Amino acid sequence: MARPRKFDETRAVTAAMNAFWRQGYEATSTRDLTDRTGLGPSSLYNTFGDKRQLYLRALRRYYETNTGEQTVLLAEPGPAKDRLRAWMVQAIDVDLSDPETAGCFVLNAMVEKADQDPDIKQEVRRHVTTIEHALRETVARGQRAGEFGPERDPAAVARQVLSAYYGLRLLTRVYDDRQALLDVVDGTLNAL
Amino acid sequence: MARPRKFDETRAVTAAMNAFWRQGYEATSTRDLTDRTGLGPSSLYNTFGDKRQLYLRALRRYYETNTGEQTVLLAEPGPAKDRLRAWMVQAIDVDLSDPETAGCFVLNAMVEKADQDPDIKQEVRRHVTTIEHALRETVARGQRAGEFGPERDPAAVARQVLSAYYGLRLLTRVYDDRQALLDVVDGTLNAL
DNA sequence: CACGTTTTTGTGCGATCGCTTCAAAACGTC
DNA sequence: GACGTTTTGAAGCGATCGCACAAAAACGTG
Numbered sequence: 047m048a049r050p051r052k053f054d055e056t057r058a059v060t061a062a063m064n065a066f067w068r069q070g071y072e073a074t075s076t077r078d079l080t081d082r083t084g085l086g087p088s089s090l091y092n093t094f095g096d097k098r099q100l101y102l103r104a105l106r107r108y109y110e111t112n113t114g115e116q117t118v119l120l121a122e123p124g125p126a127k128d129r130l131r132a133w134m135v136q137a138i139d140v141d142l143s144d145p146e147t148a149g150c151f152v153l154n155a156m157v158e159k160a161d162q163d164p165d166i167k168q169e170v171r172r173h174v175t176t177i178e179h180a181l182r183e184t185v186a187r188g189q190r191a192g193e194f195g196p197e198r199d200p201a202a203v204a205r206q207v208l209s210a211y212y213g214l215r216l217l218t219r220v221y222d223d224r225q226a227l228l229d230v231v232d233g234t235l236n237a238l
Numbered sequence: 239m240a241r242p243r244k245f246d247e248t249r250a251v252t253a254a255m256n257a258f259w260r261q262g263y264e265a266t267s268t269r270d271l272t273d274r275t276g277l278g279p280s281s282l283y284n285t286f287g288d289k290r291q292l293y294l295r296a297l298r299r300y301y302e303t304n305t306g307e308q309t310v311l312l313a314e315p316g317p318a319k320d321r322l323r324a325w326m327v328q329a330i331d332v333d334l335s336d337p338e339t340a341g342c343f344v345l346n347a348m349v350e351k352a353d354q355d356p357d358i359k360q361e362v363r364r365h366v367t368t369i370e371h372a373l374r375e376t377v378a379r380g381q382r383a384g385e386f387g388p389e390r391d392p393a394a395v396a397r398q399v400l401s402a403y404y405g406l407r408l409l410t411r412v413y414d415d416r417q418a419l420l421d422v423v424d425g426t427l428n429a430l
Numbered sequence: 431c432a433c434g435t436t437t438t439t440g441t442g443c444g445a446t447c448g449c450t451t452c453a454a455a456a457c458g459t460c
Numbered sequence: 461g462a463c464g465t466t467t468t469g470a471a472g473c474g475a476t477c478g479c480a481c482a483a484a485a486a487c488g489t490g
Contacts, residue, residue: 048466049456072264076448086469156411157349171412205418206425212408213401219348220363226397233398237429240436241486268478278439
């Protein structure tokens with residue numbers, strides 16, 4: 047019928063995601079995007095519309111990969127406290143492992159774009175609530191197993207863990223003391 | 239001796255701070271800066287060097303005003319737990335009060351610039367450690383007063399509170415449920 | 431009130447921004 | 461293999477970017 051695409055759309059979105067993730071929305075130029083994706087400008091704009099829509103696609107791609115991975119990690123069998131710890135420790139180690147990585151893409155989007163763009167805010171909220179629900183499940187599981195006190199609302203506990211988690215991922219930007227960050231994890235989890 | 243300045247340097251830095259604070263570094267143009275400060279481009283560049291240095295000045299200005307205020311708030315007399323709560327609740331209310339406000343400037347700087355610019359990283363770290371020290375003092379005070387268990391290292395507890403605090407200020411970007419955020423405050427403080 | 435010094439004002443530099451255009455190229459279909 | 465359709469590649473659009481420059485203006489000093 048017509049000329050077929052030479053590139054894989056998902057690969058292009060992933061490449062764009064990595065650019066936005068590391069540099070942020072504003073600091074990523076269309077030139078960066080064409081370079082990283084390997085697409086010409088017309089292919090890129092013909093396929094994705096404009097920079098903003100590609101950013102949204104990148105966020106959704108992050109959901110499918112990283113955010114999804116996190117819920118899987120939390121839902122794995124074993125003591126709930128171990129799951130929560132593994133989840134938080136992994137985030138710390140990812141953030142500290144490579145100075146080139148830029149932490150959590152969702153966190154970056156929250157700060158840079160969420161309050162000026164309703165669509166981005168909604169997409170970011172989707173990520174956060176998904177993790178929050180996975181946390182609630184894990185907390186409830188811990189309560190049923192007697193790991194945590196059963197008196198508190200699992201949803202409130204989940205949000206508390208979530209706050210500590212995002213706070214930690216922020217602190218990795220200025221702290222390089224891994225042990226200090228791990229102490230925060232222990233302090234947070236022991237309080238449940 | 240020479241022609242005197244027509245503008246107040248501190249006022250100009252403050253105006254620039256508000257621009258960077260709300261829009262971020264990249265999204266703030268030199269045009270924005272000249273408009274908000276009221277200075278012509280050459281006055282601005284003659285005084286501050288370039289955009290990046292003005293951004294650093296804006297961060298330092300934030301330290302003098304907002305960050306300093308926070309340490310004062312924490313050091314006020316009364317129960318330590320009340321000080322910590324007032325500090326966190328105020329942040330939540332500031333973030334939720336006006337959709338025009340952009341949360342915490344230091345937090346924004348951490349995400350947008352800290353890991354690509356060593357000077358900015360150092361400046362941001364100065365803010366964070368200042369608050370951390372104030373927190374440590376407050377926690378130690380609470381331990382002496384018997385409000386908190388004395389067994390834990392005040393420094394570790396301070397970092398835990400700090401994580402929850404920054405996590406909260408992030409969640410205000412996507413949550414508008416004030417009560418849920420206040421529950422996190424209570425959960426965090428009751429765990430000490 | 432001329433002089434030296436610094437700031438201000440106005441203009442605009444070269445580069446880059448996000449994005450568009452257009453013709454050539456690459457398919458499936460007949 | 462001509463046709464219709466879509467993608468690709470190359471070039472470049474107007475606008476804006478961060479910043480610089482030259483001349484005029486505003487002071488303290490002699």
